[in-house]
Amino acid sequence: xxxxxxxxxxxxxxxxxxxxxxxxxxLAQTFLAIQGEIDKMSSLPNVFDSDETYKQTFRDKYLDSDxxxxxxxxxxxxxxxxxxxxxxxxxxxxxxxxxxxTRNLLWALLIQGILNLPDLPDLLDEYGGRPTMETDYKE
Numbered sequence: 001x002x003x004x005x006x007x008x009x010x011x012x013x014x015x016x017x018x019x020x021x022x023x024x025x026x027l028a029q030t031f032l033a034i035q036g037e038i039d040k041m042s043s044l045p046n047v048f049d050s051d052e053t054y055k056q057t058f059r060d061k062y063l064d065s066d067x068x069x070x071x072x073x074x075x076x077x078x079x080x081x082x083x084x085x086x087x088x089x090x091x092x093x094x095x096x097x098x099x100x101x102t103r104n105l106l107w108a109l110l111i112q113g114i115l116n117l118p119d120l121p122d123l124l125d126e127y128g129g130r131p132t133m134e135t136d137y138k139e
Contacts, residue, residue, distance in 0.1 A: 022074065022131055030074045031057050033108040041104040068128025073111045075127065079138040080107055 025044055032041045040047060040057070047053050062070065080103050117123065127137050 026077060027070075027074060028057050029077065029104075029107075030070065030111075031059070031062065033104065033111050034073055036108060038104050038108055041107075066124070066128075068124040069115065071128045071131060072114060072123060074131070075133055075137060076107055076110050076114070078133050082138060083110070 028044060028047050029041045047057050083106060084103060114120070114123065127134055
């Protein structure tokens with residue numbers, strides 16, 4: 001079923017929980033991360049000011065995408081700080097302080113990594129049905 005064709009009843013039938021809004025700027029960053037457009041993730045005004053860049057960011061193909069994959073990718077951003085801190089702690093003796101500046105790159109890499117996991121269908125069932133953050137998502 002196309003993303004644009006979901007009715008409230010369809011959403012309920014899929015077990016998706018409504019109530020938490022998806023933020024358009026964060027969604028734009030999610031799509032840019034999926035596309036590998038890391039440089040554009042930090043310059044969102046350019047995305048929304050240019051019709052061409054906007055169309056490239058919010059591609060029509062996403063309307064036919066599995067919404068659960070988009071939600072799974074969208075939620076990564078809410079744990080990025082924890083992931084960066086964990087990497088810094090593990091490399092404390094190597095001075096990974098610069099790593100916090102790689103936030104957007106890390107986000108894009110994590111999305112690609114998750115979408116290539118063999119247990120992706122299980123992750124989609126577990127975490128792709130609602131925009132709220134589950135406590136065990138970061139695991």
